[in-house]
Amino acid sequence: MERHDLALIGFGGVNRALAELISDRGSALTDQLGFELRVVAITDLRLGSLMQADGIDLAQVLALGPGASFASLPGGHPEPRNEVVIRNTTADTVVEATFTNPVDGEPAVSHVRWAIESGRNVTTTNKGPVALAGTELRALAEAHGVRFEHEGAVMSGTPVLRFAERMFAGLRVEGVQGILNGTSNYVLGRMEDGLALADAVAEAQQLGYAEADPTADLEGSDVQLKVVILANEVLGGSITTADVTRRGLSTVSAGDIVDAAAQGRRWKLIGSARRDADGSITASVEPVALPLEHPLAGISGPTNAVAFDTDLLGTVTVSGPGAGRIETAYALLSDLIAIDAGRRATVGEAAHA
Ligand SMILES: NC(=O)C1=CN([C@@H]2O[C@H](COP(=O)(O)OP(=O)(O)OC[C@H]3O[C@@H](n4cnc5c(N)ncnc54)[C@H](O)[C@@H]3O)[C@@H](O)[C@H]2O)C=CC1
Numbered sequence: 328m329e330r331h332d333l334a335l336i337g338f339g340g341v342n343r344a345l346a347e348l349i350s351d352r353g354s355a356l357t358d359q360l361g362f363e364l365r366v367v368a369i370t371d372l373r374l375g376s377l378m379q380a381d382g383i384d385l386a387q388v389l390a391l392g393p394g395a396s397f398a399s400l401p402g403g404h405p406e407p408r409n410e411v412v413i414r415n416t417t418a419d420t421v422v423e424a425t426f427t428n429p430v431d432g433e434p435a436v437s438h439v440r441w442a443i444e445s446g447r448n449v450t451t452t453n454k455g456p457v458a459l460a461g462t463e464l465r466a467l468a469e470a471h472g473v474r475f476e477h478e479g480a481v482m483s484g485t486p487v488l489r490f491a492e493r494m495f496a497g498l499r500v501e502g503v504q505g506i507l508n509g510t511s512n513y514v515l516g517r518m519e520d521g522l523a524l525a526d527a528v529a530e531a532q533q534l535g536y537a538e539a540d541p542t543a544d545l546e547g548s549d550v551q552l553k554v555v556i557l558a559n560e561v562l563g564g565s566i567t568t569a570d571v572t573r574r575g576l577s578t579v580s581a582g583d584i585v586d587a588a589a590q591g592r593r594w595k596l597i598g599s600a601r602r603d604a605d606g607s608i609t610a611s612v613e614p615v616a617l618p619l620e621h622p623l624a625g626i627s628g629p630t631n632a633v634a635f636d637t638d639l640l641g642t643v644t645v646s647g648p649g650a651g652r653i654e655t656a657y658a659l660l661s662d663l664i665a666i667d668a669g670r671r672a673t674v675g676e677a678a679h680a
């Protein structure tokens with residue numbers, strides 16, 4: 328049975344949920360997938376690092392209490408030492424799930440670069456490397472013969488990037504428009520219910536939807552990164568965050584939300600990108616008071632949706648979870664499945680050569 332050994336970089340909500348999935352589902356998951364998953368390294372700012380080439384006891388590390396350190400375990404160290412671990416791990420695949428940095432993507436961009444340079448596949452839910460260095464990292468992965476997968480960077484576990492890549496190959500996508508942030512959509516809904524902004528944000532944090540700094544969710548920089556990814560990967564653009572105009576929820580008051588509801592409207596944070604006649608791309612993030620009959624007005628809570636405007640099919644809309652620890656861990660699992668499918672295809676080609 329083929330096995331993939333993983334190094335988890337960042338051990339917060341998402342990577343812990345992946346570890347739980349691997350630990351809890353065990354052999355059932357192996358039977359279902361046709362390959363085994365084993366974790367051989369973990370790093371985290373708070374816990375330090377742990378390297379065990381024979382496989383880490385996930386139940387043991389998941390049970391560590393607050394304030395614990397990997398230093399007390401064999402192969403453990405009090406510091407994360409990301410570069411040492413990434414370059415020296417026995418893992419074939421690095422799973423990057425540290426904080427998203429919306430300004431320059433670091434240190435996650437370096438984590439991904441080190442992994443690829445040392446011949447390892449990468450799966451990440453971190454939007455920074457994908458939006459801010461995607462072109463470079465894809466080229467680097469190709470040069471090193473490894474995979475750079477990032478389904479969870481847009482709409483969490485909802486497989487929107489792979490769907491667009493595989494299902495729209497024969498048509499032209501002219502534009503995308505959607506609700507691309509679970510936290511802000513959840514917060515807007517709870518404010519409609521009468522909750523104060525701070526209380527709604529605290530709930531979203533508790534539920535594992537929010538970024539480490541939730542300003543990125545509320546003020547649109549998280550959606551800005553996702554718009555860049557969609558524009559570049561689905562519309563074939565080459566834009567940066569500077570090309571995406573941005574207005575966040577601070578431009579909408581609690582009173583505006585109540586007034587909109589009274590007028591049969593609902594505020595949504597909308598991200599969009601459109602290819603213009605000259606081939607350039609116009610992109611934005613802004614709050615919009617949608618009429619209730621608009622298809623995106625009914626998308627509530629942490630659910631997200633994206634509408635693809637196509638030449639042959641008209642509008643195709645995909646909706647599903649936009650945030651959540653388990654949902655995002657599933658995105659990582661779907662990437663691992665894609666990585667294994669790539670390996671099988673390579674083995675098959677070699678056998679026929
Ligand atoms: N939670 C969600 O619903 C989704 C999250 N994402 C992205 O996935 C990533 C992980 O998200 P969560 O697990 O929810 O975040 P989190 O904040 O729960 O966990 C991040 C972990 O990374 C660790 N970390 C940060 N910088 C580090 C570094 N330099 N070296 C080692 N460890 C480091 C932190 O100590 C923390 O434990 C983020 O980039 C986020 O934007 C993407 C889609 C959905």
Ligand SMILES: N[C@@H](CC=O)C(=O)O
Nearest residue numbers: 508509510537538650
């Ligand atoms: N904080 C983000 C998580 C997914 O990218 C969100 O709320 O959508």
